Amino acid sequence: xxxxxxxxxxxxxxxxxxGSIAFHAAKVAQEEGAEVVLxxxxxxxxxxxxxxxxxxxxPVIELDVTNQEHLDSLxxxxxxxxxxxxxxxxxxxxxPQGAFNFLEASWEDVAxxxxxxxxxxxxxxxxxLPLMPRGGSVVGLTxxxxxxxxxxxxxxxxxxxxxSTNRYLARDLGARNVRCNLVSAGPIKSMAAKSIPGFEELAxxxxxxxxxxxxxxxxxxxxxxxxGLLSDFFPKTTGEIVHVDGGVHMMGA
Numbered sequence: 452x453x454x455x456x457x458x459x460x461x462x463x464x465x466x467x468x469x470g471s472i473a474f475h476a477a478k479v480a481q482e483e484g485a486e487v488v489l490x491x492x493x494x495x496x497x498x499x500x501x502x503x504x505x506x507x508x509x510p511v512i513e514l515d516v517t518n519q520e521h522l523d524s525l526x527x528x529x530x531x532x533x534x535x536x537x538x539x540x541x542x543x544x545x546x547p548q549g550a551f552n553f554l555e556a557s558w559e560d561v562a563x564x565x566x567x568x569x570x571x572x573x574x575x576x577x578x579x580l581p582l583m584p585r586g587g588s589v590v591g592l593t594x595x596x597x598x599x600x601x602x603x604x605x606x607x608x609x610x611x612x613x614x615s616t617n618r619y620l621a622r623d624l625g626a627r628n629v630r631c632n633l634v635s636a637g638p639i640k641s642m643a644a645k646s647i648p649g650f651e652e653l654a655x656x657x658x659x660x661x662x663x664x665x666x667x668x669x670x671x672x673x674x675x676x677x678x679g680l681l682s683d684f685f686p687k688t689t690g691e692i693v694h695v696d697g698g699v700h701m702m703g704a
Contacts, residue, residue, distance in 0.1 A: 455682040457484030460533040462579060464490045464514065465542025465592075467497065469504050472592060472636060473542035475674030480538075481506045483678055488532050490514035516543055516571035522578040529582060536582040538681040541575055541591035544568040544613075550605040561605050569612035576620055576631070586628025590680045591617060592673070593633045593692060595700050601652050614692060621690030630689040632680045636673035637665055637696035661697035 461480050465473035466489050477487045487509045491498030495513055502509045510532045515521050529536065545567040549560035576589050594603070596611035603610075614633060621631040638654040657665040676695040679685070694700045 454483030454485075455684065456480050456538075456678065459485045459537040459681070460535055461485045461487050461538040461540065461681060462490065462529060462536055463487055463509075463540040463542070464516075464575065465540070465544075466491065466501055467494075469501055470640070470668070470670060471542070472639060472670040472673045472677070473540060474501060474505075475670045476540050476542070476677040477509065477674075478505055479671075479674050479678045480681065481509075483682070485538075485681075486533055488512065488529055492516075516575055517566055522574055525575075525578045526581050529579070535584070536579055537587045539576060539579055539587070539589045540677055540681070541572050541589065543571050543575070544592070544606070544609070546606040546609065550609075551602060553604040556605050561608070564605050564609040565612050568606065568609040569616050572613055572616050573620060576624070576629075580624075580627070580629070583627070583629060587630070588681045588685075589620065589624075589629060589631045590677045591631075591633045592677075593617075593635045594638075595635045595692075595694070595696065597700070600656075602650070617692075618690045625689055630680075630685070632685070632689060633692045634673055634676045634680065635692050635694045635696055635700065636670075636676075637661070637699060638667060639670045639673070640667045657697060657699055660699045660702050662699075662702070663697040665697040665699075 463477040480487055489509045489511045491511050492515050499511050502511050512528045546564035547560040549556050550564045572591050593610050596614050617631050617633050637657055673695045
């Protein structure tokens with residue numbers, strides 16, 4: 452099969468519905484020639500059903516990124532389906548409801564948000580490193596952490612931690628030929644978005660600020676950005692954040 456990911460083996464986390472960015476990244480990756488393995492957490496049967504909607508049904512591995520036993524066994528489970536990895540898509544984030552109230556959030560809620568949304572980029576990547584002896588590409592998803600967004604609160608802090616984690620991973624893994632980059636997507640009406648109180652107010656910024664039109668129901672541009680970074684077309688790009696947000700990031704105050 453031809454395509455910019457021909458012959459590559461890609462692990463994609465975070466697929467919940469066919470409207471998620473992770474699903475579209477997996478779909479485009481397959482269309483570009485990759486062999487894809489998915490991970491799911493909790494509602495595994497749902498992920499397995501969604502996997503059947505891809506151009507080619509992908510296997511699904513259970514993974515809780517806060518469970519060390521899951522991380523320790525991950526490489527072995529992946530090799531039941533592919534003989535190694537060339538790329539990883541980190542599309543994992545979660546904040547308890549309390550994390551969306553900045554002044555009143557408990558440390559427990561904040562710690563959960565940072566563990567799941569930021570530290571997991573490191574733990575997922577290091578768990579998969581034995582499968583990437585020749586290097587590869589790690590791509591995560593962020594929501595521009597330079598801004599104090601309305602309603603986003605401690606999840607914004609968690610995304611700032613994710614962006615810093617990406618830079619340190621890029622520093623430490625460059626010698627292994629592993630590139631680490633993030634795609635900063637604009638707001639998408641996904642299942643994850645439904646858990647953000649005041650999401651509509653946050654998303655409304657794009658109606659007024661985006662130089663390019665922005666469709667809240669279209670995760671395909673972000674999915675394509677991820678696939679671009681997974682490919683060999685960015686062989687020396689690492690530690691970067693590529694904005695796929697219609698240009699809102701550059702508009703200033």
